[in-house]
Amino acid sequence: MTNCNKLACRNFLSSLDLSTDEVVQILNLAKNFKTNQLNIELKNKVLGLIFDKSSTRTRVSFQVAMSRLGGSTIDLNPSTSQIGRGEPIKDTARTLSRYCDVLAIRTFNQSDLEEYAKWSSKPIVNALTDLEHPCQALADFMTIKEELGEFKNVVLTFIGDGNNVANSLILCGALLGVEIRIACPKGYEPNPFVISKANEIYKEKNLLKITNDPNIAVLGANVLYTDVWSSMGEEEHKEDKDKDFRGYSIDNNLLKRADKNAIVLHCLPAYRSKEISDEVFESDNSRIFEQAENRMHVQQALLYCLLSK
Ligand code: CP
Ligand code: NVA
Secondary structure, rough: OOOOOHOOOEEEEOHHHHHHHHHHHHHHHHHHHHHOOOOOOOOOOOOEEEEEOOOOHHHHHHHHHHOOOOOOEEEOOOOOOOOOOOOOOOHHHHHHHHOOOOEEEOOOOHHHHHHHHOOOOOOOOEEEOOHHHHHHHHHHHHHHHHHHHHOOOOEEEOOOOHHHHHHHHHHHHHHHOEEEEEEEEOOOOHHHHHHHHHHHHHHHOOOEEEEEOOOHOOOOOOOEEHHHOOOOOHHHHHHHHHHOEEEEEEEEHHHOOOOOEEEEEEOOOOOOOOOEOHHHHHOEEEEHHHHHHHHHHHHHHHHHHHHHH
């Protein structure tokens, strides 16, 4: 069995918290969980879930993953706990980490997640912040490996906003040596720290490409990926962003320019006719629901790694 013990008791706040070997180990473990080759008992272990933003996939896939491992989950809804009243993170973290064995947190600022990690005595997992969505990236690369067999020579083109999902794809892609092309309107480029870290990981290979031209970015790509134009928390900018992102929609015209066997991914939830056409979403190229399923398998692997001694 893959040995993931090195991850025990660590935080997973960013894709940068894992080494290449650790990502590969998690993906292998996830595959074993998916094919029922592993039956691990984490009886009596408890995962606490704190979601300051809505969630379907992340919340449910964490709950089911934990239950498949024999453990349990507590949904710490901020509006019914003292979190919503504004109890300081350092007090919440010190309290909850005495009850729970691991906490998965979805919030706005990465610095708040880091504050939880600073005060928690148990591992903290990033269940999405404005900066990153590292659990999503693990599921995305698991799906790519399943579909394309290996990462060598894979080109992933992300079309859309260079924020959380794109940032984690860039970092995880760099760890795995995948060429990442980002096509976004001016002003929506990925985080500069993320870009510089990815380039450091890629070393002299020039495998991160950022452009404002989606038509060029998709040429020959093996994976086309998109995300909503307006993320959670950006509702008031929706009209402006809809205008800014016109032309950055994965439709049949863009798909035709990619590799003929290209797969299409979307982290979901999606707005059809905005970042992706309904035709492409429902096409044979789409692996969007395989990708959604894989959230559960990678998180099962991650929880096992964080909780096993
Ligand atoms: N992709 C993703 O994180 O989905 P949810 O917002 O439904 O959790
Ligand atoms: N960028 C999106 C991802 C949702 C999973 C958001 O933050 O709302």
